[in-house]
Amino acid sequence: MLTVVVAGAGLSGLAAAISARETGASVVLLEKGKRDDVGGNAAFSGGLFLFRYDGPDDLTSIAEEFEPGMRAGKIDAPAYTSEAYAAELMAMSDGRADPRLVETLAARSLETMRWLKEKGVRFTFNRTVGARVRDGVLRVPPGQILTSTGEGMSRGFEVIKPLLRHADRIGVEIRWSTPLTDVVRENGRVTGVMTGDGTLPADAVVITSGGFQADRELRRRHLGPAWEDVKLRGTRLATGDGIMAALRAGAGDAGTWSSCHSAAVDPTMPSPGRSEASPPFPLHGFWLGVLVNRDGERFVDEGPGPWVKNYSKMGKAIMRQPGRVAYELFDQRTAARVADEFAGSAIPVTAPTLPGLAARIGVPAGQLVRTVDEFNRACTDEERTTGLTPAKSAWATPLDRPPFVAYHAVAGLTFTFGGVRIDPDGRALDSDGVAVPGLYAAGEATGGLFYGDYPGGAALMRAAVFGRAAGKTAATDPATPPSDHLRSPRAG
Numbered sequence: 477m478l479t480v481v482v483a484g485a486g487l488s489g490l491a492a493a494i495s496a497r498e499t500g501a502s503v504v505l506l507e508k509g510k511r512d513d514v515g516g517n518a519a520f521s522g523g524l525f526l527f528r529y530d531g532p533d534d535l536t537s538i539a540e541e542f543e544p545g546m547r548a549g550k551i552d553a554p555a556y557t558s559e560a561y562a563a564e565l566m567a568m569s570d571g572r573a574d575p576r577l578v579e580t581l582a583a584r585s586l587e588t589m590r591w592l593k594e595k596g597v598r599f600t601f602n603r604t605v606g607a608r609v610r611d612g613v614l615r616v617p618p619g620q621i622l623t624s625t626g627e628g629m630s631r632g633f634e635v636i637k638p639l640l641r642h643a644d645r646i647g648v649e650i651r652w653s654t655p656l657t658d659v660v661r662e663n664g665r666v667t668g669v670m671t672g673d674g675t676l677p678a679d680a681v682v683i684t685s686g687g688f689q690a691d692r693e694l695r696r697r698h699l700g701p702a703w704e705d706v707k708l709r710g711t712r713l714a715t716g717d718g719i720m721a722a723l724r725a726g727a728g729d730a731g732t733w734s735s736c737h738s739a740a741v742d743p744t745m746p747s748p749g750r751s752e753a754s755p756p757f758p759l760h761g762f763w764l765g766v767l768v769n770r771d772g773e774r775f776v777d778e779g780p781g782p783w784v785k786n787y788s789k790m791g792k793a794i795m796r797q798p799g800r801v802a803y804e805l806f807d808q809r810t811a812a813r814v815a816d817e818f819a820g821s822a823i824p825v826t827a828p829t830l831p832g833l834a835a836r837i838g839v840p841a842g843q844l845v846r847t848v849d850e851f852n853r854a855c856t857d858e859e860r861t862t863g864l865t866p867a868k869s870a871w872a873t874p875l876d877r878p879p880f881v882a883y884h885a886v887a888g889l890t891f892t893f894g895g896v897r898i899d900p901d902g903r904a905l906d907s908d909g910v911a912v913p914g915l916y917a918a919g920e921a922t923g924g925l926f927y928g929d930y931p932g933g934a935a936l937m938r939a940a941v942f943g944r945a946a947g948k949t950a951a952t953d954p955a956t957p958p959s960d961h962l963r964s965p966r967a968g
């Protein structure tokens with residue numbers, strides 16, 4: 477029986493370990509953290525999955541549950557096709573994403589959702605991401621994703637728990653507090669890994685140890701000095717160990733190393749701890765209000781489209797502002813909804829007048845009043861602004877119903893975009909596009925899919941699709957003669 481070592485017990489690692497084991501391999505899953513740290517970033521995530529579907533039957537084949545008030549006999553869900561998914565990813569990367577990874581993610585997404593369900597993960601239609609009941613019909617906008625069941629930002633942990641149980645049940649050996657420190661390559665082939673406990677021989681090694689967002693030095697080097705002290709939204713253990721070990725073993729790098737996923741967060745929020753503790757909620761209400769910097773000026777289109785397609789760039793926009801801070805402003809049209817759905821436990825500042833609010837948040841009152849006046853005058857009946865720079869393209873309604881409300885926001889780093897170069901089946905490739913024999917990778921440890929922007933739900937989907945693929949390939953590849961599989965065309 478082949479031995480596959482998987483490094484990192486997040487979603488991509490659990491998917492890889494289960495898939496390798498179910499393909500017939502003996503599997504050792506190494507995790508740097510303790511049992512309490514299982515799940516990596518997924519444990520802190522909102523549990524949104526973006527996948528393709530042809531219509532309501534595909535959705536109800538996965539999601540049997542509805543949030544309260546959403547049980548509906550009829551579902552209106554226009555198709556979200558593989559082509560639409562791939563086009564969206566391509567557009568968000570300005571055409572830079574590896575087309576083979578994009579197409580694979582889109583094409584395998586639905587079957588992978590069913591695979592996750594088979595392993596015990598439960599999904600629900602979720603109001604916050606767009607599904608709504610109107611006239612007795614549940615209406616799901618195309619590509620408005622399902623979430624795992626559970627509450628708020630701990631929904632992602634509900635994905636991890638059943639997978640961990642399943643991995644245990646089928647005999648995956650999990651070694652906690654056992655970080656991979658290096659990949660061993662002899663005579664061209666990967667033959668094992670180094671851990672703190674010594675060398676562990678393996679027929680195949682799968683790197684699923686996440687991005688480098690938790691390493692201060694790598695952040696400084698690749699994202700820039702402004703990111704050294706940034707708040708982390710997820711695991712503190714994704715310090716790029718696996719990426720660096722794979723590169724040392726001959727894998728090539730891919731994707732943009734100077735960009736990342738970063739949302740607006742409350743500066744007072746504590747960093748997340750162990751996986752089971754619910755992490756703080758991000759400030760996703762920006763699209764319902766106005767975002768200003770500490771000088772009282774707007775600096776970004778708050779409503780270029782649905783929030784799930786835009787929140788990952790708000791942190792980066794805030795990072796470019798003086799003092800790297802911003803304020804999300806609302807009035808009584810939207811404040812209750814923001815507090816209810818988009819602000820978690822963040823404490824808003826409230827004042828009956830705009831100058832009063834400016835004084836409380838430390839922004840120049842004259843400028844804040846001017847900014848809001850200009851914004852209000854620019855709002856049209858179609859709820860977009862006209863003649864304003866930057867524009868607010870949608871959900872633009874005047875801020876004129878006091879009391880006014882502000883949330884203090886800073887950037888929170890979710891994950892980095894650069895990593896190991898892979899093919900669609902999870903093989904690690906060298907810089908010429910040739911597979912490194914015995915080496916595989918998946919999830920945030922890999923690059924080539926996300927560049928400037930990111931559609932919500934595509935990261936958990938990527939971890940599951942490519943984790944599953946890498947595990948299966950790792951468990952079958954070594955048996956086939958190298959010439960059959962090693963050469964892989966260079967990605968565009």
Ligand SMILES: Cc1cc2nc3c(=O)[nH]c(=O)nc-3n(C[C@H](O)[C@H](O)[C@H](O)COP(=O)(O)OP(=O)(O)OC[C@H]3O[C@@H](n4cnc5c(N)ncnc54)[C@H](O)[C@@H]3O)c2cc1C
Pocket residue numbers: 483484485486487488489506507508509513514515516517518519520521522523524525526629632654655656657684685686687709710711713714715716717718755890891918919920921932933934935936937939
């Ligand atoms: C707050 C937050 C909300 C999010 N919400 C969503 C969402 O709703 N939808 C979505 O699609 N995506 C979301 N994401 C992103 C998504 O969670 C991740 O992209 C995905 O879970 C990454 O999984 P991974 O397994 O590749 O990496 P990780 O989750 O980072 O897992 C890596 C694992 O490897 C371990 N490890 C690290 N170094 C080593 C080593 N040397 N040896 C062994 N193990 C090691 C880590 O401890 C960790 O367990 C969110 C992320 C965060 C932080």
